C-alpha cells in the first residue's frame with residue numbers, strides 16, 4: 001500500500017507565539033528540572049485555550065453552551081474540503097458557492113491573510129454570516145480558518161460565531177494552510193479532553209487522499 005502524505009497544518013507553540021491582545025500569553029517553562037528532580041525534566045504550561053491552532057467550544061460565546069469534552073470527536077476527524085479564497089476581502093457566498101459540494105462535512109478556508117505568524121494580524125478576512133445557511137444546507141458541521149477568528153478582530157457582536165452556532169456548525173481557528181492546495185483531504189484535529197474548556201489547542205493535520 002502506498003503511504004499517504006501527512007501535512008501538518010498547526011502553528012508551532014513557543015514562548016513569544018502571538019496571542020489575542022489582552023489574553024493570557026503562552027508560557028512554557030521547566031518548572032522541575034532534571035537537576036532538581038534527580039531524574040526528569042518536567043515542563044509547565046500556561047496559555048489561553050485559544051492560542052495558535054485551536055477549536056472554539058460553544059461555551060466560548062454562550063454560558064449555556066457545550067464545553068470541549070462534550071463535543072463529539074467525530075467532528076474533528078474525517079473528510080475535509082480545502083477552499084482557496086485568498087485575495088478576497090471577505091468570505092462571501094459568491095466566493096465559495098461553486099466549491100462546496102452537497103454532503104461536505106468539513107470545510108477549511110484558505111485566506112492567506114495571516115502571512116507573518118510572528119505577529120498577531122491587524123486585519124483578517126471575516127466569514128460573512130450569509131454563507132452559514134448555505135453551508136448548513138450542504139451538510140457542513142465544521143469550518144476551519146487560517147486566521148485567529150471567523151469574525152473581524154474588533155467585532156463585539158461576533159455575528160459569524162453566533163450564526164454558525166445557531167446552525168450547529170463548529171469552529172477551528174489558526175490553521176496554517178500556506179502549503180495546502182485546494183481539494184479533498186482527511187482532517188485530524190483533535191481537541192484535548194478539557195471538561196471545563198471553552199476552547200482547546202489541537203494538533204491539526206491533513207492526510208492526502210489518493
Ligand SMILES: [Zn+2]
Pocket residue numbers: 050054055056148173199
Ligand atoms: Zn477561538
